[in-house]
Amino acid sequence: MTCSFKFTVDGFGRSLSQEEKISVIESFSFMAFEGPIKMKNPDAEFFVCEEYGEPDNPLPKETPKMIWFGRLLGQGSRDLIDKFDVKKRKYLGNTTMDAELSLVMANQALARNGALVYDPFVGTGSFLLTCSHFGAYSMGSDIDGRQIRGTAGFRRGVDGISANLAQYGLADRVLDTVVFDICRNPWRDGPMFDAIVTDPPYGVRAGAKRLGRKNGTLPELSLKVVDGVENHRRSDYLPPTVPYEMSDVIGDLLGFAAEKLVVGGRLVYWLPTVAGEYDPKDLPVHPVLRVVANSEQPFGGWSRRLVTMEKIAPLQGDASAELPEHAPAHRNFRDRYFSKFEAITPETE
Amino acid sequence: MRLLTHNMLKCHVKNCTDPDKQYPLRFKDVQIEQIEYEPNEEFLVRMLPRLDWTALVKTAKDLNIAIPDSVPEDPASDQEFLQKLHTIIMETHVTEGSMVCDGCSHEYKITKGIANMLLAEHEI
Numbered sequence: 001m002t003c004s005f006k007f008t009v010d011g012f013g014r015s016l017s018q019e020e021k022i023s024v025i026e027s028f029s030f031m032a033f034e035g036p037i038k039m040k041n042p043d044a045e046f047f048v049c050e051e052y053g054e055p056d057n058p059l060p061k062e063t064p065k066m067i068w069f070g071r072l073l074g075q076g077s078r079d080l081i082d083k084f085d086v087k088k089r090k091y092l093g094n095t096t097m098d099a100e101l102s103l104v105m106a107n108q109a110l111a112r113n114g115a116l117v118y119d120p121f122v123g124t125g126s127f128l129l130t131c132s133h134f135g136a137y138s139m140g141s142d143i144d145g146r147q148i149r150g151t152a153g154f155r156r157g158v159d160g161i162s163a164n165l166a167q168y169g170l171a172d173r174v175l176d177t178v179v180f181d182i183c184r185n186p187w188r189d190g191p192m193f194d195a196i197v198t199d200p201p202y203g204v205r206a207g208a209k210r211l212g213r214k215n216g217t218l219p220e221l222s223l224k225v226v227d228g229v230e231n232h233r234r235s236d237y238l239p240p241t242v243p244y245e246m247s248d249v250i251g252d253l254l255g256f257a258a259e260k261l262v263v264g265g266r267l268v269y270w271l272p273t274v275a276g277e278y279d280p281k282d283l284p285v286h287p288v289l290r291v292v293a294n295s296e297q298p299f300g301g302w303s304r305r306l307v308t309m310e311k312i313a314p315l316q317g318d319a320s321a322e323l324p325e326h327a328p329a330h331r332n333f334r335d336r337y338f339s340k341f342e343a344i345t346p347e348t349e
Numbered sequence: 350m351r352l353l354t355h356n357m358l359k360c361h362v363k364n365c366t367d368p369d370k371q372y373p374l375r376f377k378d379v380q381i382e383q384i385e386y387e388p389n390e391e392f393l394v395r396m397l398p399r400l401d402w403t404a405l406v407k408t409a410k411d412l413n414i415a416i417p418d419s420v421p422e423d424p425a426s427d428q429e430f431l432q433k434l435h436t437i438i439m440e441t442h443v444t445e446g447s448m449v450c451d452g453c454s455h456e457y458k459i460t461k462g463i464a465n466m467l468l469a470e471h472e473i
Contacts, residue, residue: 114391116399137392139354141466148463162462172386175439176354180466184473186361188372192399211473232469235458239470262399 002035003043013052014061024048045072077103084130090163091150093124097199101297101306102130108293108308109195109268111136118193120182120256123147125161125174127197132173136195143209143241145179181211183244183252191262191314200249202272202333208249209241246272246333247284247323254286254309254321261311266292272304274329274341282328287319288312301341302333350464353396353438356405358464360450360457362472370452373404376411377456379446388435394425396438409437 007028009021016024028046035043049068052058059065084099086092097105105127111117113135119127122140124147132138140161146152150160165171180186201208224231231237250271257267267289273282275298283291286309293308336342359372402420409416416437421427424434448457448464455472458465 114389114395116392116396137389143467145463145465145467149461171384172439176350176462176464178350178354178358178464178466181468184361184468186358186466188357188359188401190399192357211468211470213470232471233456237469239467239473 004035004038005033005044005046006037006039006042007046007048009048009050011050011052011064013055013065014050014058016050020061024050046070047072080130080133084126084133084168086126090167091124091158091160093147093152095199095201096124097126099126099130102126103133105197105268105306106130106134106136108306109136109197109266111195111197115194116192117195117197118260119198120185120196120253121198121200122161122177123199125164125177127199128161128174128177129164129168129170131195131197132170133168135173137173137175139175140177141180141182141185142177143179143181143211148177148179181209181241182256183210185256187260189259191260191265193260193265194262195266195268196253196257196261197268198253199270200246200253201244202246202249202330202337208244208246208334210244211239212242213240214242243334245331247328247331250284250330251321251323254284254289257309258286258288258311258315258319258321263311263314265311267307267309267311269307270304271307271330272302272333274333274336275299275301275303276341277329278303278305279326279329281326282324282330283307284321284323284328286321288315302337350443350459350462351439352405352408352441352443353400354464355408355443355448356400356438358448358466360452360455361466362450362453362455362468365450365453365455367452371450373401373408374448374450374457376408376443377447377449379412379443379459381412382442382444383436383440384442385440386435388432388439390425390428390431393431393434393438397424397434400438405437412441414441 007025009024047070050064051066053065080103081100086096086098109117111131111134115136117131117136117138119140122142125140128138128140142148148161150158161177165174253269288311289309290312292310295306296303358374360374365371397420406416406418414437417430417433421430424430442462443459444462446459
């Protein structure tokens, strides 16, 4: 055996002196390792852990409770939780997803080298960072351009999403962020994305909006001429928006994913729901999307579920999302949230 | 905004449905910046079938960027082609200007590399 190697010896419940550690390593001399010892990036790394029970009353040095031996095959990526810790991030907003869940979502989406990932509710771009960390190329869009540009939220004056790209060195793989309403999106026809990863707005901390005008208010203000220019051509024109109901958001998202994902591509999204009323039948389904995983993160009165779906066949004809026939527990989530999830009775309905 | 993203966007104004006019959007008064990145051949090859090559050629010529007229038969093994493709769709950024629809004349503004594709209320 001529590959380079390294041993790590550790005591659990009793700390071992350097001499004790070396004697443990020497005890492996019968193995005839011929390769050089290399402390940094060795070809093979071995670990010996001697377990001595409770630290305040350890077993004698000669008789450990157990000796564990192993060879390093791979490492977990828990250090990434620290790397992407939102507290260390230059730019964030009030709905920025925490680092661990953003990383889990990137894994669920199979974010990998060469894939193209898209977030239609990009906000401050957490998922672009984690997906692109794993080698994927990413894009995002949002109806609110202030989030993308960094002209809203509590870290104003920082250069928006691009500040985070510079911080994490991901400007080569986070491709673009564009401002539009996913309900009226300008993507051309056909499948384009390997994954869609998103946290849809459920209207509690950030109001969910879509383009439109409420019935009964003055229409067509966009055509009004102001200072010789039609209103909608002025640089500060913001089109009117109306609230976007949670169950509509999810239905639209499934329809969008069914069209825009390539076959084998994944949709990963959060579904907030009222804890006691959730029924698996609440999940909207689609003929070309198969549920891969559905995991709950409970918060007491409500919970959110991380749903992973895979596109299993090309979209044919007019197949569309099938929304549950009953009222799902996520319908009118915002109102339910602010009424502290009181049970719906016939009187209050 | 990269030309890859531009290749994926069309005009989506209500009643603007002529496929020959709503796509590709025509650049107007643009500022362009080239930023070098390491090419990723796997990604480029994967994107090729998802690109509209005719639209890309038209756009590149509008911007006076040299582009091969057609995709070679075996692009995965044509390093020279992939490098050119990388330069065009990944390294070319439109930082300011706008994209105009030839069908309805809607002008989508690009500011600091971010395109505003929102529609006015009479357009939805």
